[in-house]
Amino acid sequence: MxxxxxxxxxxxxxxxxxxxxxxxxxxxxxxxxxxxxxxxxxxxxxxxxxxxxxxxxxxxxxxxxxxxxxxxxCGKDAPIAPPIWLSNLELDLIQRDLPLSRVYVARFSGKSKSKELNIELLTPDRQNLIKGKVSVENSSFSIEGREHISSFPMGVYHLIVNNGVEKWHAELPLSATSDLNWLQRKGNRLFLKKIQARNCCRPPWLEQELLSRTNFQRIWIKTLEPGQSLRWQPYADENKLWARVSFINSTSIGGVVLRQIHRQAGPYHHFRPVLRPALAH
Known part of the structure; x- marks a missing residue:
């Protein structure tokens, strides 16, 4: 057939x-x-x-x-249940577009009753996206993998979390994170491509951020709904700032929240004129 x-x-x-x-x-x-x-x-x-x-x-x-x-x-019926020592799990698959390059990075975060965790995230062909030890502070943890030039393929990923006593292995069926085009620059404007929101999922949203260029620590963040105007916090020395805008599309795989993120980033003094107009559809 x-x-x-x-x-x-x-x-x-x-x-x-x-x-x-x-x-x-x-x-x-x-x-x-x-x-x-x-x-x-x-x-x-x-x-x-x-x-x-x-x-x-x-x-x-x-x-x-x-x-x-x-x-x-919205994937909530998938039989992926974390153990009692893990909760509020979020897996972010990020496409980061810079002025002259594009990279992909994975981040895993959540809460745990353990003090320290060993975490691995493997692609379907067993390439490491995340591998390392992370301390749990105030019951929360977050770990980010290294940047990859290659996109993340579709297939079954392997998430492995070990607290030194127990190991949890989850198999996560994921679509590809590749060539996302939700945010597009055209001339002096940033355009947002419409995507259809699902009734059972949280509607997509935007985040705009300012970071220090010396250590890339975040100093300002604002959350917006698609279609709202981008308004930046004024600062005296724009040359010391890094700006980024992220479009976030969220779903679930059982007890793991999955977020695909398309991010446009760059130096603030170059980026701000591009982003000053409202997001257009």
Whole structure:
């Protein structure tokens, strides 16, 4: 069966009929669970089946199904539950656009009852995005990986957290973080591309920040809804400041909040004239 026809049947045919039409493919167990309403089983099958998908068409079909499942409940029904010594977990996958370069970086944060954690985040091909030890201060922790020139591919990522006594390993099915274009510069304006908000998820939002160029510590932040005007805090010496604007799109994978972030950044005295007008759609 042609893959486009197959996906059409899977996504738009009532489940009682679709279940009898599914052809033999590695994704068949996922579709059967999804259309029978067994959401948690569908998530488990989606994770389990990924290593078997070596064909690009099958991987794209996997991605379409991931999007469909995520749209139902914003990923909150995925059976990914952190242990009792971890909570408020957030995984940020960031595309950072600078005046002359583009880099990708991952950040993991949350709360813990432990004093120290060893954390790893591995891509589907087992490349380290995050690896290191982090201290827990006032019950909170945050760790950021090194910058990567290559984008983050779709697939099943491996998050491993060890507190010295117990180890938690979560397999996270993720879409790619690659060539995000939500924020675009055109001439002296910054344009925001519209994306469709999902009813079950937090609506996307914007953050504008100022940082010290000496240590890149944040000295000012403002949160905005898309469409609001960017208004900067005035400072006497703009040459000592670094500015950035971030568009944040949030979903969940069970007990882990996932945030894809597209960030435009640069020196404040160059960046401010570009950002002074309101964001345009």
């Amino acid at each position: 042609n893959i486009k026809k197959y996906l059409y049947l899977c996504l738009f045919t009532p489940s009682v009929y679709a279940s009898t039409m599914l052809p033999e493919t590695p994704l068949q167990p996922v579709y059967h669970a999804f259309f029978s309403g067994s959401n948690q089983q569908a998530w488990l099958q989606l994770i389990h089946i990924w290593p078997q998908l070596t064909d690009t068409i099958q991987q794209q079909a996997w991605l379409k199904l991931l999007v469909q499942m995520d749209n139902q409940h």
